[in-house]
Amino acid sequence: MSIQRKRVSPVKIVLSESQMPRQWYNLAADFRTPLLPPLGPDGKPVTPEMMSAIFPMNLIEQEMTSDRWVDIPDEILQILYRWRPSPLHRALALEELLDTPARIYYKNESVSPAGSHKLNTAIAQAYYNKIAGTKNITTETGAGQWGSALSYACTAMGLTCKVYMVKVSFEQKPFRKMLMQTWGGTCIASPSNLTNAGRAVLEKDPNCPGSLAIAISEAVEEAVADKTGKTKYALGSVLNHVMLHQTIIGQETKKQLELAGEKQADVVIACAGGGSNLAGLTFPFCKDKIEGDNIEIIAVEPESCPTLTRGPFAYDIGDMSGMTPLLPMYTLGHEFIPDPIHAGGLRYHGMAPLVSKAVADKLIEPRSIGQEECFDAAIKFARSEGIVPAPESSHALAMAMREAVKAKEEGKEKVIVFGLSGHGLLDLVGYDKYLSGNIKDHEPSPEQLARSLDCIKNFPKP
């Protein structure tokens, strides 16, 4: 007995350029208690001056601002217009498949030229660097999503971009490297011979496969080494200003739900790695929740990297080697090495401080999910709605499907919204492995988690 589906609005809800948000939303302004500051190696709060060696002052101001709304400069909007506002889709085919009374919507960030939400902050960071006089940006990348997005953003703003890509990914994922080069970026396998950090590693182990920690060290070293101040470093997640730049996603979604005739969302779901995709979709809904709306907001992480669900809230460094300040966040310890799951963007030991606080304050509920369930959901989605989701996005999707099944069991007409942060057209090897039965889940044992927290036991406590 199939449910008669309400079809009151278009299946793809589009906004015009004039309906694009003109300000970013800063959740820090609405917390009931203040966000804890990042700390330097001496245990004292980091000052803007300390950060100015690697970031331009205008981004440092954004990092520290307590303003609720921050204007989006017109030059940034002009570029975002090329693919934004992004569509919100009603997942009618998926609803039918699940035979659920829930109405499922997904916000589609896969329409950006880079195929994910990462461009939203890449464009903003390249712009602020440009007006601050930066000529070159360095960064690191793991799977390559961030490095490719920043390559295009830098080219669009007339800057050079050098990306240190973890060597094992550089070799295994040649398409991301090609994409960076097509957009004018320079992609270097890390460890490299170009920096002291890289040379030191190669001296000990010429065949070292690299790590995100080494790549960060190389990128930061190159920025710091340029004493003219014309070379800066950029990060694709974790920091406050990165969360800020992504909040256009949730603001657009709220407008689109209104146009779809929905009074409010009941459940809002996004995957969380460093936190920027989650922040982008959910922070504007967190604001409504603070103001009294009854919304369930869910952060989904992989079972193999359960930062929010099994880690403590503590001070930890953002990388593995201490180039970053101590950040107040949920963490598995910076020495935690998650399983090499296909959702490379979710393999991070920590979590953005803003997201961590939203979780600690019970605005956002964290849940974890296994890789096999995610691939199963992704295949069902691809075969019904058409789009092949990124493995990261499939975590949000799988949780949305669980919620839709729950709504059926409860007989409730819930409105479920999830973030499709990107497409999986450059991740098809993972799909191939899943379809041929070669995907396995590995949850860390309690002992492994306890051991990996050893490395933070001497850090200050929040």
Place this chain on the structure above:
Amino acid sequence: MSIQRKRVSPVKIVLSESQMPRQWYNLAADFRTPLLPPLGPDGKPVTPEMMSAIFPMNLIEQEMTSDRWVDIPDEILQILYRWRPSPLHRALALEELLDTPARIYYKNESVSPAGSHKLNTAIAQAYYNKIAGTKNITTETGAGQWGSALSYACTAMGLTCKVYMVKVSFEQKPFRKMLMQTWGGTCIASPSNLTNAGRAVLEKDPNCPGSLAIAISEAVEEAVADKTGKTKYALGSVLNHVMLHQTIIGQETKKQLELAGEKQADVVIACAGGGSNLAGLTFPFCKDKIEGDNIEIIAVEPESCPTLTRGPFAYDIGDMSGMTPLLPMYTLGHEFIPDPIHAGGLRYHGMAPLVSKAVADKLIEPRSIGQEECFDAAIKFARSEGIVPAPESSHALAMAMREAVKAKEEGKEKVIVFGLSGHGLLDLVGYDKYLSGNIKDHEPSPEQLARSLDCIKNFPKP
């Protein structure tokens, strides 16, 4: 001295679901002289009955209709709405780069889940097969665009899909195969052991790399062999009903230009392989041209496969082995083997009869362009507008850039529209080769072209 760019409309012109065309346009109804019929091996016009072994009767009726407008069934619209209407973009960044007074627009078909225009007809063909009682569809694919689009379309309509993929592509382009499987299609390397045609080839040469001709033979054989009539064959280009299904592209474009405040397009440009992308964008403009509008409509083909610019208008078979009827078209001869350029979708010896007639009637002007110029244009486009174009689409882009430079030389404020038929995210190997200097052009010599026409000398003449 930079030109002050008129910016009267959004950079991305979107249409709502309610503005989606409700009918396909059939250019055959507006030709001044009738289209010549396809001929059987006996030289007599092919009858619907002869085609019914491989196509359902409702599609055969569409193939032969002279109606000007054909209603689009609601069930097809409901699926097209998932990504349609597709956006029309004003290429402001490209205009600035070229410092041209021309206003350049591009119709973006890359937003479909399959990444190209192919889904428009795949969905329609799967639908008509479904209501005719078909359960299984077979097809062939070269580079894999068509096979992947049809895989999703069949799944969306509850049909099975079996794709015979040319073995050399099957091995060199594993991502397209993975995409088909993700969407539930079955992808078989051709020649295979599943058909008489395949077995015969393998017996002679077990290491045969395959060809489109062999793959067609295998797919058609499997459809014909199912005497229940439940297995049919589908083709992604060339035929009249395929052209018909793509005409929503141009109809949308005309509405979007109107919304952008443009009275008319001066130049409309699309690439042409089998002809369906070109037909989709340009046939609605051909109608305006027949009614007196002054529009330059340009078909762009590769110099290495110059069907329209250097081939005769003649009767030739559509494949290489005579499984199809004789079609009245421009052709290089069905034995012509073009260079293995990266724009695999443009490597076809013939051209759709509807497109061929439009060229013969001087509604459309054919031009050819080299691969290096196309990659150079594609890199410039990726670095300005952001989207990485498919190698096929870069032919239209490169020609649009030539026209924009010409407009500057003439000091004319022309409106130039080109079709971005798809993105190149699964074609990055071509970009990599170009950036490392490993792309060369090879035009066929006059002697080669003359030789390859030998094979059609005994066919009837149009």
